[in-house]
Amino acid sequence: MSPHEPTFTPGGTWVGASVPRREDPRLLAGRGRFVDDIHLPGMLHAQFVRSTVAHGVITGIDLSAVREVPGVVAAFTAADLDLADITAVLDRPEPEFVPTDMPVLARDRVRYVGEPIAIVIARDPYGVEDGLEAAVVDYDVLPPIVTDTRALEPGAPLVHDNAPANTLLDVTMFATEGIDDVFGQAPCVVRVRTKTGRQNALPLETRGVVAEWDDRDEQLRVQTCTQVPHQVRTVLARCTGLDERSVRVLVPDMGGGFGQKCVVGREEIATAAAALRLRRPVKWIEDRKDALTAAFLAREQRYDVRAAFDADGRILAIDADVVCDMGAYSCYPFTAGIEPLMASAEMPGVYRLPAYRVRGRAVTTNKAPTAPYRGVSRPQYVMVVERLFEKAARALDMDPVEIRRRNLITVFPYTGINNITYDPGSYLESLNLCEQVLHDEGWYERKRELAGRDRVLGIGYACFSERTGYGSGAFAQRRMSVVPGFDISEVRMDTSGTLTVTTGTLSHGQSHETTMAQIVADRLGVDIARVKIQQGDTDRVTYGWGSFASRSITIGGSAVAAASVKLADVLREIAAHLLETHVENTELDGAGGVRLRDDHAKRLSFEELADVAYLRAHLLPKDVGPGLCATASFDVAGDGTFSNATHGVVVELHPGTGQVEILRYVCVEDCGVAIHPQVVEGQCRGGIAQGIAGVLFEQVGYDENGEPSCASFMDYKVPTAAEMPEIAIHHLETPCAFTESGAKGAGEGGTIGAPAAVLNAVNDALRVTGVELDDTPITPEAVLRALEPA
Amino acid sequence: MSEKQLIELIVNGETHELIIEPRRTLVDVLRHDLELTGTHVGCEHGICGACTVLLDGAPVRACLIFAAQVEGHDVRTVESLAHADGTLNDLQQAFSAHHGLQCGFCTPGFLMLAEGFLAERPEATKEEIREVVASNLCRCTGYQTIVEAIDDCAARRRADLQARLDAHAAQSA
Numbered sequence: 001m002s003p004h005e006p007t008f009t010p011g012g013t014w015v016g017a018s019v020p021r022r023e024d025p026r027l028l029a030g031r032g033r034f035v036d037d038i039h040l041p042g043m044l045h046a047q048f049v050r051s052t053v054a055h056g057v058i059t060g061i062d063l064s065a066v067r068e069v070p071g072v073v074a075a076f077t078a079a080d081l082d083l084a085d086i087t088a089v090l091d092r093p094e095p096e097f098v099p100t101d102m103p104v105l106a107r108d109r110v111r112y113v114g115e116p117i118a119i120v121i122a123r124d125p126y127g128v129e130d131g132l133e134a135a136v137v138d139y140d141v142l143p144p145i146v147t148d149t150r151a152l153e154p155g156a157p158l159v160h161d162n163a164p165a166n167t168l169l170d171v172t173m174f175a176t177e178g179i180d181d182v183f184g185q186a187p188c189v190v191r192v193r194t195k196t197g198r199q200n201a202l203p204l205e206t207r208g209v210v211a212e213w214d215d216r217d218e219q220l221r222v223q224t225c226t227q228v229p230h231q232v233r234t235v236l237a238r239c240t241g242l243d244e245r246s247v248r249v250l251v252p253d254m255g256g257g258f259g260q261k262c263v264v265g266r267e268e269i270a271t272a273a274a275a276l277r278l279r280r281p282v283k284w285i286e287d288r289k290d291a292l293t294a295a296f297l298a299r300e301q302r303y304d305v306r307a308a309f310d311a312d313g314r315i316l317a318i319d320a321d322v323v324c325d326m327g328a329y330s331c332y333p334f335t336a337g338i339e340p341l342m343a344s345a346e347m348p349g350v351y352r353l354p355a356y357r358v359r360g361r362a363v364t365t366n367k368a369p370t371a372p373y374r375g376v377s378r379p380q381y382v383m384v385v386e387r388l389f390e391k392a393a394r395a396l397d398m399d400p401v402e403i404r405r406r407n408l409i410t411v412f413p414y415t416g417i418n419n420i421t422y423d424p425g426s427y428l429e430s431l432n433l434c435e436q437v438l439h440d441e442g443w444y445e446r447k448r449e450l451a452g453r454d455r456v457l458g459i460g461y462a463c464f465s466e467r468t469g470y471g472s473g474a475f476a477q478r479r480m481s482v483v484p485g486f487d488i489s490e491v492r493m494d495t496s497g498t499l500t501v502t503t504g505t506l507s508h509g510q511s512h513e514t515t516m517a518q519i520v521a522d523r524l525g526v527d528i529a530r531v532k533i534q535q536g537d538t539d540r541v542t543y544g545w546g547s548f549a550s551r552s553i554t555i556g557g558s559a560v561a562a563a564s565v566k567l568a569d570v571l572r573e574i575a576a577h578l579l580e581t582h583v584e585n586t587e588l589d590g591a592g593g594v595r596l597r598d599d600h601a602k603r604l605s606f607e608e609l610a611d612v613a614y615l616r617a618h619l620l621p622k623d624v625g626p627g628l629c630a631t632a633s634f635d636v637a638g639d640g641t642f643s644n645a646t647h648g649v650v651v652e653l654h655p656g657t658g659q660v661e662i663l664r665y666v667c668v669e670d671c672g673v674a675i676h677p678q679v680v681e682g683q684c685r686g687g688i689a690q691g692i693a694g695v696l697f698e699q700v701g702y703d704e705n706g707e708p709s710c711a712s713f714m715d716y717k718v719p720t721a722a723e724m725p726e727i728a729i730h731h732l733e734t735p736c737a738f739t740e741s742g743a744k745g746a747g748e749g750g751t752i753g754a755p756a757a758v759l760n761a762v763n764d765a766l767r768v769t770g771v772e773l774d775d776t777p778i779t780p781e782a783v784l785r786a787l788e789p790a
Numbered sequence: 791m792s793e794k795q796l797i798e799l800i801v802n803g804e805t806h807e808l809i810i811e812p813r814r815t816l817v818d819v820l821r822h823d824l825e826l827t828g829t830h831v832g833c834e835h836g837i838c839g840a841c842t843v844l845l846d847g848a849p850v851r852a853c854l855i856f857a858a859q860v861e862g863h864d865v866r867t868v869e870s871l872a873h874a875d876g877t878l879n880d881l882q883q884a885f886s887a888h889h890g891l892q893c894g895f896c897t898p899g900f901l902m903l904a905e906g907f908l909a910e911r912p913e914a915t916k917e918e919i920r921e922v923v924a925s926n927l928c929r930c931t932g933y934q935t936i937v938e939a940i941d942d943c944a945a946r947r948r949a950d951l952q953a954r955l956d957a958h959a960a961q962s963a
Contacts, residue, residue, distance in 0.1 A: 037821070126814070203929060253894065714835075720924040
């Protein structure tokens with residue numbers, strides 16, 4: 001397809017067509033409105049005095065000199081603002097889960113470098129920086145816990161006094177009876193021990209907020225870049241003691257989030273509280289140094305996993321120990337349990353696994369706290385499981401693709417050993433197609449040819465599925481005490497016959513203003529230009545859960561569709577009355593009107609119907625009230641829907657530099673019905689780029705004092721276009737049976753598959769050396785060492 | 791705090807008089823004094839390129855330049871790209887057609903980078919374009935569609951130029 005000419009599917013539906021994005025014109029013209037673009041009259045600027053030690057008791061905070069700095073208007077400590085803590089809890093007894101409080105500003109104890117201690121407010125951003133320099137904080141330094149292994153050592157100092165062994169979550173799940181015997185008798189047992197680097201989700205727009213008290217609305221108006229506006233409202237109300245009605249959270253255009261913005265940030269609460277106190281608008285824009293060191297991080301995990309196989313390569317059991325280094329605090333609403341629970345519940349993935357035992361732990365350390373990051377544990381456990389299959393294939397002298405084929409789930413629905421029911425997908429088909437593509441493109445041949453010429457090529461795969469659309473039931477199974485899941489949508493038609501549609505999800509790059517409009521346009525038979533999606537305003541949108549976990553199109557899109565159908569029914573009812581017929585004799589005409597089924601010439605446009613609904617309501621049928629508005633909610637019954645994919649990667653290792661070059665990247669994905677294929681491809685490629693970033697480049701390091709080593713982009717190695725390969729994407733389509741459009745989520749899959757596929761390819765290339773690399777990121781140093789002649 | 795100074799800035803063809811501290815960066819002046827908020831700030835240390843603007847036609851990082859340094863020079867920002875009636879220019883349209891933007895935060899930087907580069911090297915190959923695209927960071931797209939958008943725009947500009955040359959030649963013949 002020529003990208004300049006949007007194609008419409010043969011059926012003439014909006015869904016399935018890569019129409020021009022509604023978001024693009026303003027963003028391309030520089031007319032988007034991001035949080036730092038907001039200028040309010042009399043607005044002040046805030047920054048935070050942050051801890052310079054990883055672990056310590058605060059013995060004194062002196063802000064008197066700060067307040068003397070020209071331009072500084074105020075400086076507040078925790079004692080000044082007197083806010084309730086942010087506390088995220090699970091519905092699990094101790095010691096399965098230990099709740100810990102995260103104060104908005106540190107009170108007497110600091111637990112990581114960068115922890116906010118005081119907020120300084122000045123007339124301009126330069127004055128704030130001057131003010132920060134004058135702050136004096138004294139500490140009694142405590143020994144910092146910088147690694148998960150140290151955290152778990154007997155007698156190690158405690159990060160939280162109420163969390164013994166620095167453990168916030170410790171669960172053992174499934175534990176199939178007789179699993180130890182299976183391992184004892186299996187002809188092939190393989191083991192993967194791996195550590196994955198701490199990463200930053202790294203939205204290019206850092207976090208930020210503009211808050212003001214509005215006397216007329218009697219509301220604290222908070223414009224903040226968050227993926228979860230209603231959750232920010234709930235927490236802000238609780239922390240300040242305001243009613244939720246008195247807090248309005250609005251989300252402007254947002255420069256990415258990837259999970260870092262799907263939890264409630266301390267700084268956004270503190271800034272809003274300061275605005276409330278001062279009765280003046282206050283803006284906080286996180287600088288890059290703070291974003292790299294003190295924002296929510298993710299992904300630092302350690303796995304020790306064994307798998308048993310029979311002689312034919314059929315998997316018999318997995319026994320896993322997962323330790324996630326969650327940093328200093330539990331994030332709201334997910335808690336520090338998010339990563340270990342995700343890994344523990346979902347690890348069996350796409351394979352028919354007969355026996356499973358997993359211990360999942362969240363440990364707390366003196367590092368910046370963590371939040372869900374695109375994929376949440378799945379990039380890691382998929383990597384581990386895919387390594388297990390590669391190792392077993394080697395041990396059994398089998399083809400690594402064939403061993404997967406023998407174990408993939410092929411009959412659906414399939415209820416796994418982890419009590420999860422998997423809806424239909426194309427696990428085997430995607431693997432077959434991916435392998436076929438690499439064969440047809442000649443990569444296997446090329447690898448063989450070049451092997452004789454000292455070129456080190458490797459081919460690797462990753463097969464996986466991803467649960468998208470966690471309903472309330474699925475999150476309740478995780479025993480969250482705040483249970484996300486449903487979404488509510490309202491579709492309103494005005495007298496022009498145009499539509500305003502609310503969604504509780506929150507697009508920040510995913511194109512929902514376009515894709516949700518496509519869904520509505522199909523349901524009501526109108527041009528998408530007549531549909532406006534409204535999101536990110538807690539006063540206009542009914543309570544929702546925002547965007548994370550690839551839930552927006554599956555759940556939010558389904559709510560939008562359901563509300564549209566309801567409105568269509570009302571429109572038909574009015575039309576039937578006015579045309580003096582039964583509603584069964586009417587249908588939408590696909591061109592913004594309702595017509596008679598047997599006489600298409602008899603038609604009323606939406607404008608005409610809306611005219612009656614609002615301006616001449618006396619003409620309405622007796623049982624239809626005035627106005628045109630329909631509301632519907634959607635929640636996923638059962639275990640949700642699984643997108644799936646296979647990624648195939650060809651790498652070359654460069655012996656001189658240790659560089660891993662990706663020569664070819666093929667992704668075969670299946671997210672059910674693709675609402676907008678170009679957007680799906682964009683999500684895949686962007687996700688894969690982040691997965692490659694994690695497996696080859698990015699890591700937040702700490703020294704032995706808990707001082708983060710990445711305070712700028714000089715140290716945190718974000719890949720550029722020079723490091724990224726061209727990515728080929730092939731689509732399969734297994735429609736979801738229970739979402740309104742047959743769509744499954746597409747937000748995270750790319751990120752999930754990439755680390756496993758790249759790591760497998762690197763190890764395939766290293767096969768001749770006998771060295772295996774399992775830790776990520778794979779550094780050039782590690783590759784060089786592996787390539788050194790023994 | 792230092793003395794303020796009076797400077798004259800020419801931005802998108804318009805002259806502005808400003809009284810600012812010498813330490814005020816060009817990007818802060820553009821965004822907060824002139825309220826041209828299309829130019830974004832991603833790192834304030836010259837790596838991410840979200841603040842890329844054109845200075846006398848060449849791409850520069852507006853976070854690394856003091857506003858006072860560019861007095862009398864020609865500054866162009868993303869706001870200058872669209873036509874007077876609001877329609878997007880060919881480069882902007884190519885970004886949309888190729889889905890070269892998702893969240894849109896880095897986009898103005900890439901647009902100005904490409905605008906400056908293509909003006910200097912209209913015959914650039916796709917490989918050269920990818921190399922230049924590596925100057926800036928994008929966290930959403932994986933860069934492929936940004937490269938494709940710029941390459942497509944360059945090809946169209948070349949074809950357009952050729953067509954005009956051909957038409958001119960035909961006319962003169």
